[in-house]
Amino acid sequence: AQKVTQAQTEISVVEKEDVTLDCVYETRDTTYYLFWYKQPPSGELVFLIRRNSFDEQNEISGRYSWNFQKSTSSFNFTITASQVVDSAVYFCALTYTGGFKTIFGAGTRLFVKA
Amino acid sequence: GAVVSQHPSRVICKSGTSVKIECRSLDFQATTMFWYRQFPKQSLMLMATSNEGSKATYEQGVEKDKFLINHASLTLSTLTVTSAHPEDSSFYICSARVGGFNSNQPQHFGDGTRLSIL
Numbered sequence: 001a002q003k004v005t006q007a008q009t010e011i012s013v014v015e016k017e018d019v020t021l022d023c024v025y026e027t028r029d030t031t032y033y034l035f036w037y038k039q040p041p042s043g044e045l046v047f048l049i050r051r052n053s054f055d056e057q058n059e060i061s062g063r064y065s066w067n068f069q070k071s072t073s074s075f076n077f078t079i080t081a082s083q084v085v086d087s088a089v090y091f092c093a094l095t096y097t098g099g100f101k102t103i104f105g106a107g108t109r110l111f112v113k114a
Numbered sequence: 115g116a117v118v119s120q121h122p123s124r125v126i127c128k129s130g131t132s133v134k135i136e137c138r139s140l141d142f143q144a145t146t147m148f149w150y151r152q153f154p155k156q157s158l159m160l161m162a163t164s165n166e167g168s169k170a171t172y173e174q175g176v177e178k179d180k181f182l183i184n185h186a187s188l189t190l191s192t193l194t195v196t197s198a199h200p201e202d203s204s205f206y207i208c209s210a211r212v213g214g215f216n217s218n219q220p221q222h223f224g225d226g227t228r229l230s231i232l
Contacts, residue, residue, distance in 0.1 A: 035220055043205065045158075045223035091157065102148070102221060106157045 002027045002096050006105035013082050014113050021077045021108045023092030029053075034068065034075045035093040039107070045091070051075060082112045117141055118210050120224025128232055129200060135193045135227045137208030143188040144210035148221065149181075152205040164191040198231045205229075 003026040013019045025034065036048040049059060051068050059066045063080045079086055092105040117140040125133050137147055145166045150158040162183055163171040170183035180202075182194040191210075195202050205228050209221040 037223075042225075043228070044225040045207065045209075047220045047222065050220045101160060101163070103160070104158045109155075 002029075002094060002103055004092050004094050004103055004105035006090075006092055006108050008108045009106070010109045010111065012111040012113065015084060016081050018078060018080050019082050019110065019112075021079075021090050021092075021110070023075045023077065023105060025073050025075065025092070025094045027094060027096050029096045031097045033095040035095070035102070036066065036075075036077050037091045037093060037104075038088045039091065040088040048077075048090075079110075082110075084112050084114050086110060087112045116212055116222045118144075118208065118222045118224045120208050120227055122227060123225060124228045124230075126230045126232065127198065130197055131231075133195045133198055133229060135195075135206055135208070135229075137191045137193070137210070137224050139189045139210045139222075142210075142212050144191075144212075145188060147185060147191040147208055147210045149183065149191075149193050150207045150209065152207060152226075154205075158207065161193075166191075195229065198229070200231045203229055203231045 005024045008022055011019055032053045034051045038046045038048055049066055056068050056070055065078045067076045087110055089107045089109045091107045093102050095102040119138045119140050121136045147164040149161045151161050152158050160173050161176045164183045164185040166185045166188055172178050180196055185191040205226050207223055207226040209223045211221050212219045
């Protein structure tokens, strides 16, 4: 079965704090793709990153970084020096090659207070 | 690049009305588009996969006759909520991937349609 678990429903931090959003996935496919999307209050989904199952290199993009660990089936997302504009719901997603469908985690709502 | 446009952004209508939502890929061809539904404070639930020139593939539990999908061209898919009732009120989002059904590219999402049935 394919599954994405985001155990943190809501996180609240103060501006400039670092915050890590957890994502644990399950799949039997050996080839799969992991994604993070941001959904601000306006509702649109914004693509942040894609990782394929053969690339465990961590990635950094500005204040954002991602830690992919196949051994623990996790794909965690860290925001460094958070800002109010980071307040949004963040979804982790898995596309599995068995069906090429994408399933989403439940999302983590991040509140960044000034 | 890879822009998906969804229209309308918001609909408020009376119970019994049928509502059509359009999803267009503006700068790429999308042989496959996806329709999702999102309830407040919940995740995206895949409703159906829309395939250009053929019938849509619906997820289990989604009524085909209630949610009609038409994908008549490589850049346009439409979702029609037929005889909508208050329980159909939700946020509907479409998406498309560059490269088609078996592409590993990220999905690009429309801005969503907030449907409210009175």
